[in-house]
Amino acid sequence: MTTAANASSLDRPHKRFADYLETALPKIVLGPTLLIALIFIYGFIIWTGWLSFTESRLLPRYELTGFVQYISLFENERWWVALRNLGIFGGLFIVVCLVVGLLLAILLDQRIRAEGFLRAIYLYPMALSFIVTGTAWRWILNPGLGLQNLVRQMGFENFTFDWIVTPGMSIYTVVIAGAWQSTGFVMALFLAGLRGVDDAIIKAAQVDGASPTRIYTSIIIPSLRPVFFSALIILSHIAIKSFDLVMALTGGGPGFSSDLPATFMYTFAFNRNQIGLGAASAIIMLMTVVAIIVPLMYSETRRTHR
């Protein structure tokens, strides 16, 4: 071994500028995104946080006044309604989308004729915003104009479907329309997941004599865990951001019985000139998101870390 002798006699080319550039390039390319994330996500959150401690009304004001806005926020009955509704809507919306989406995916996965056609039907609502479909939905759900009227005309005089005009129930119509829009997408996710399940596992289970139901419940569905996770993230983001949906369908009504935090924030910050209060509600919303999503993401990435 002539290591020591060699070391001194070696030629040592130095890094050229191009090499420095090459090694820095990935970071340079990611730079703008980082900057954008810092300013437009975190900067704006801080900005909003700041405003939540001010008396901002019509336009932003920057003199701090303490926790006044938070106190009045939690004294506001409407805020509690909005929070409760987010719980009802978010929970039901996610569960319904997951269950129906999975059901549809499983049904479609049974060698169905016209699968492509049916899939397109289930998926198309995702393409349309409630700006477009809101009116149609309002009509359908309206007891005098829509479904209730139709069924009654068909001879079922006692049929009632008037949730949209019933204060305690209107939030459920929001779930119906929201699920209508999003289940197709969840179905697509699950279908993609089902197609990716290893055939060998299923064959092994069949050889073991497992019934089809059994194969689904104890083998296929558990193996879709990552899909559930993706769907959960996407659905919860839709639920938290739901705004157009409520505005188009119920306008938050009857009264403010179908308000969500997003509509609450918008109403107070922009229509009632209480930007400080709106900012406070936004911060609470974001804190809720962080409290729910971050542990979820953390545990999931930990579990599947490569």
Added chain:
Amino acid sequence: MKLTWKLAASACVVAAALSGCERQEEAAAGGEVEVLHWWTSGGEAASVAELKKMLEEKGDTWKDFAVAGGGGETAMTVLKSRVVSGNPPTAAQVKGPGIQEWAREGVLANIDSVAQAGNWDGLLPGVVSSVMKYEGNYVAVPVNVHRVNWMWANPAVFEKAGASIPTTWAEFQTAADKIQKAGLIAVAHGGQPWQDSTLFESIALGVGGASWYQKAFVELDQVALNSSTMIEAFDTLRMVQKYIDKDAANRDWNLATAMVINGDAAMQFMGDWAKGEFTAAGKVPGTDYVCMPAPGTAGSFTFNIDSFIMFEQKDESAITAQAHLAEAIMDPKFQEIFNLNKGSIPVRLGMDLAKFDQCAKDSSAEFSSSSQEKKLVPSWAHEMAMPPANKGAMFDVVTAFMNTPGMSSKDAAAGMASAGKI
């Protein structure tokens, strides 16, 4: 380089002939006005188009900036963003105390010179001009006066039910019972917060009278807000609610009006913009429908004035164009055309109302008489009386009352009082 610039400029001129181009041609003709409004439909849009025509005659360019929805709620969001971004429009449709709030932010222009030249102080009633001024200077231009406390009734329905059109809330109850017995809907209503409050406002005025109304809803007097009068008003609202059909939730007001037009419902409590619907359906006032003050409010007048606030402009040509806009809005010709379309009455005093219908004439007459008798009050449901925060909170109370059968009038009155404190 130069050539392409010229090409671009000439392309712009051509485009301008078709629609209205941006910056380049400002220097050539007058200035550009960008007006934020939410008058996007039928008659309203036609009225705005008239304004546009008048400005174009003066050589200015009209850049339309229409944002409809929710009685201007979306438009207000847009306006705030525009101002925050340092790029406000020339003028925006803002009314009532909102004018003062914007003025306080120091973003509005002083248009006293136009006002003096046009003798606005002489032409506008005091209640109106005081709203348009901030610290003694004009910052906004009024367009029209709406009367909110109207009741629109279909006489044929009353006849069918054997009832007579009510003038007090007691009479209302008798009539409504008869109509309901006849299998018809007594009150056409849309369960949207602003409609709930519009209805309540008329009831409150009828129950409590103009001076109590002034104390409660303009001065936000705690005693008046939480008084037995307020409780009585809510009791009356509960009574009226019995005669509203179940499907009213989130119904647009014009659909409710259609129910009266079609004879499905007997009456609607709505401002005079509802008249446009009757007119469009080919109905004649006095025979097909009647306009009357809401029960108990004869002689009183809740006004709702649409106005444009004028934003500070940097550009000389833009300032000139803005002055042209202010002049045009107050021009008798525009006032006539606009208000004929909109169902309201001109804000200028002493105009010839020959072309207006009976309802408008009545409205105009009561506008001056109520002013003298101190029965002219601003409509709080239409943002004329109090800041949006209080108004919003009161909307919440009224709407909660309408949608919560078990809520007592006493609680509602207490709620109104705390809404007045925000």
Added chain:
Amino acid sequence: MSTLSIINVKKRYGPVEVLKGINIDVEDGEFLILVGPSGCGKSTLLNMIAGLDTISSGEIAIGGRVVNDLSPKDRDIAMVFQSYALYPNMTVRNNISFGLKIRKIPKDQQEETVNRVAKLLQIEALLDRMPSQLSGGQRQRVAMGRALARDPALFLFDEPLSNLDAKLRVEMRAEIKLLHERLDATIVYVTHDQIEAMTLGDRIAVMKGGEVHQLASPQQVYDDPADLFVAGFIGSPPMNLIRASVASKEGKIGVDLHDGGETFFLAAPDAVQSGLSAWNGREVIVGIRPEQITDDMARGPERTDRVKRNVKVDVVHPTGPDTLVLIQLNDTPVTCRVHPETRVRSGDTADLMFDLSKLVFFDPDKETRIR
């Protein structure tokens, strides 16, 4: 001159040191194997040679040129990956010529090279196919072709055969060996398969835990393992490692063993007599390869370094060329390799011949050789 010098190279990820000072010199034309269990740092070292991973400290020189600061493309190397890493969107031809294209080699020269390489690897017929249309073995050839086309100073192979089935693996192994001889190229070859290591390498670096445990020729690594780890890692079936007490008998130092019944003594080779004597009465680990415990009908005349013992047989595994016999010594399972003709049955006892000349001994705590 295509030499490779790895001088005190370290790699740290944060506080974790994954390579702890590696020193290897590879001569021109030498075939060096880096072998070790997964996580030993062999692939990291290869990536550092290639320039795909940065060097925390130390130097790597290729052809007498320190390449620490050079990017992979300037290091004059080629690499064959375990996953083949063929560009899925390019034909075989374009896969092979991609590196040449990037280096702006003239078109005609590119073509010539592709044809030469294709002929060498017998993949001429595949040139216009896409990688997805190839079998595993064909992909492997293309991956090698891509490396060959570049004619680099140094070839790097990262477990290139581990995705192939057993038969193909043997075939390709032979082919790589042949190629090496024909091209006389300098090669660094990473594998976890010790058979590949033994058959291909001129020298083997056995790695574990970020250190080179032994760097020597295959035979040396096999016969003369530097420590307990190397002894256990190289060889298949692996060397038997038995805990035993050192004793002396008839003036010789050796170890006592038992198969559950009678205890017997195995004397250590002469070379270790003095080294082992210090351990008298203590426990050591004795290593004996399976082929050193065999049946007596096999090898020639009686020698002093061979002893016959009658041992209880647990299981008999015929493998074809050999039969493996499992016995228990000092409660440790021990594999012996006997002739297939031998008639030994499970549960019987059998006479087995122990070749004592190649016994090795290890310190049970430090795991080092006792010499």
Added chain:
Amino acid sequence: MADTYQTQTAGSQWLGRAVLYALLVVFAVYYLMPLFVMVTTSVKTLDDIRAGNLIALPQEISFAAWFKAWGTACIGVECNGLKGNFLNSVSFVVPAVLISTLVGAFNGYVLTMWRFRGSDVLFTMLLLGCFIPFQVILLPMAQTLGYLGIANSIPGLIFVHVVYGLAFTTLFFRNFYVTVPSDLTKAARIDGAGFFTIFWRIILPLSPAIIVVSVIWQFTQIWNDFLFGVVFSSGDRQPITVALNNLVNTSTGVKEYNVDMSAAIIAGLPTLFVYIVAGKYFLRGLTAGAVKG
């Protein structure tokens, strides 16, 4: 995995299939209901709408409302229908979709193939951006755009959409590229290819499936957006959703429901078209990687 159940008898299998199809059809009807209402209403005459119920079939089919919505309906003071706004939308949606997809692809590429310390943290930080309700950022964004001098302009609108689309596009591409063996990049680097060469010549050609997902997603989001469109556009360059809103949400006047519905369908057509045409690839792209969290 479809050929799972050959164990049942023929009879019960037939029944099972019937129930299966019945279920699928029931769901299809539910999903089609709003579209059905929209389409039938759009081809009814106003009298027909007033007379019948909403779900009834039209008495006679008339496309007049469609033509009106496209070409002559009054929105504000202009009576040119939606066609101008349609083009406005195209003019900013296309660049916004392309830019956000491209940048997302680059981000995904760096985050998987060129990892560096902190890149995972950066990714997580970016993901949180998906969860910000857009109402919250309107005012600070307006201020920032004003500061940058692109307030109420098409470039400003593109910028906003790119900024808030990045989290999603990056997520898509990153999740796809983790399934691509990083050996490919390494091999290309040794072959002498640089950062961009590898991206354009090796990685991007592998990505059509995920590009389709990203483009569909972004196109749908941006085309359908109302809030950013109304706040950050200028009066004469409003996107189609804003025009639709102006048309439908008239504060007074006679409601022409058939025109409203035609306008709504026109506004929804491009996204519908994209979903129906590219839906197959969308599913394929999801299968290819977006599913894996």
